[in-house]
Amino acid sequence: MKDYALIATAYQNTVRIYVASSTNLVEEARNIHDTWPTATAAFGRFLTVSAMMGLMFKEGERITLRIKGDGPIGAMLVEANHLGEVRGEIQNPQIYIKYDEGPKAGKLNVGAAVGQGFLHITKDLGMKDFFTSSSTLQTGEIGDDFTYYFATSEQTPSSVGVGVLVDVDQHCLASGGYILQLMPNVTEETINHIETLIQNIPPMSTLIHEGKSPEDILHVLASGTEHILKKHDITYACHCSKDGFSRSLSALDEETLHTLIHDDGFAEIECHFCRKKYLFDKHELEHIRIQRKKA
Ligand code: ZN
Numbered sequence: 001m002k003d004y005a006l007i008a009t010a011y012q013n014t015v016r017i018y019v020a021s022s023t024n025l026v027e028e029a030r031n032i033h034d035t036w037p038t039a040t041a042a043f044g045r046f047l048t049v050s051a052m053m054g055l056m057f058k059e060g061e062r063i064t065l066r067i068k069g070d071g072p073i074g075a076m077l078v079e080a081n082h083l084g085e086v087r088g089e090i091q092n093p094q095i096y097i098k099y100d101e102g103p104k105a106g107k108l109n110v111g112a113a114v115g116q117g118f119l120h121i122t123k124d125l126g127m128k129d130f131f132t133s134s135s136t137l138q139t140g141e142i143g144d145d146f147t148y149y150f151a152t153s154e155q156t157p158s159s160v161g162v163g164v165l166v167d168v169d170q171h172c173l174a175s176g177g178y179i180l181q182l183m184p185n186v187t188e189e190t191i192n193h194i195e196t197l198i199q200n201i202p203p204m205s206t207l208i209h210e211g212k213s214p215e216d217i218l219h220v221l222a223s224g225t226e227h228i229l230k231k232h233d234i235t236y237a238c239h240c241s242k243d244g245f246s247r248s249l250s251a252l253d254e255e256t257l258h259t260l261i262h263d264d265g266f267a268e269i270e271c272h273f274c275r276k277k278y279l280f281d282k283h284e285l286e287h288i289r290i291q292r293k294k295a
Contacts, residue, residue, distance in 0.1 A: 010222035014186040027172040035093040044164035045142035051234040054080030060126040071115025084234035087273040114140030163205030174209035238274035
């Protein structure tokens with residue numbers, strides 16, 4: 001089954017809801033970055049919320065999201081766009097931490113792996129208009145951190161739920177999430193109703209693993225009042241190209257370029273987002289250098 005997201009209104013147009021299934025996207029990210037279970041869960045949750053957020057934007061706009069925590073994972077970065085495409089990088093992918101004790105004993109401890117720090121979101125609205133806003137991480141569990149971000153940085157009371165289930169063989173078994181945003185005209189009654197509902201809903205990864213579709217989950221979150229506005233595929237996609245990296249090479253200083261041409265005789269560049277490797281031979285490097293001199 002393909003990953004996709006639904007955008008809907010509910011409760012008589014007073015609540016906006018995004019729901020996504022993202023199992024394949026997270027599994028692809030795991031394969032590319034060789035993430036271990038706790039990193040798969042943290043990065044997968046981050047990618048899932050980012051994919052839904054990307055759908056809030058228009059063509060030509062995109063967002064870059066950064067989570068910088070003091071936990072062993074280090075920094076994570078995700079880029080998202082209006083097509084539901086995401087790509088990202090993670091500093092330390094090989095992290096596997098579980099809760100030792102308490103009610104969550106044996107479960108992946110995403111909060112400890114991410115740690116304390118900040119969530120930074122930069123919106124590129126085209127025409128060189130950039131806006132960055134930041135908020136402090138609340139628990140490092142990602143969902144709570146985005147809930148806090150929307151409330152403080154965007155003044156939109158929201159609830160974000162996201163979960164990734166990792167199998168014993170380490171592959172991603174199920175992943176999904178929702179963003180529920182209250183519009184200014186929402187009633188006190190609806191708010192109370194939603195609060196109770198969210199407290200009692202099973203984790204997103206459990207629902208997806210049980211075979212529930214985004215439509216099923218939306219139906220529960222909206223208590224049957226949903227009106228679907230849009231259904232959109234979400235994917236892990238990187239559009240890097242050799243042309244793009246040749247531009248990066250031409251931005252190198254003369255000494256570095258000289259060393260690459262005369263000492264190494266080649267340059268191999270790996271894309272941080274998809275791990276694809278691009279090889280530039282001596283002839284191509286010379287060409288980049290000559291073209292640069294002309295410019
Ligand atoms: Zn790439």
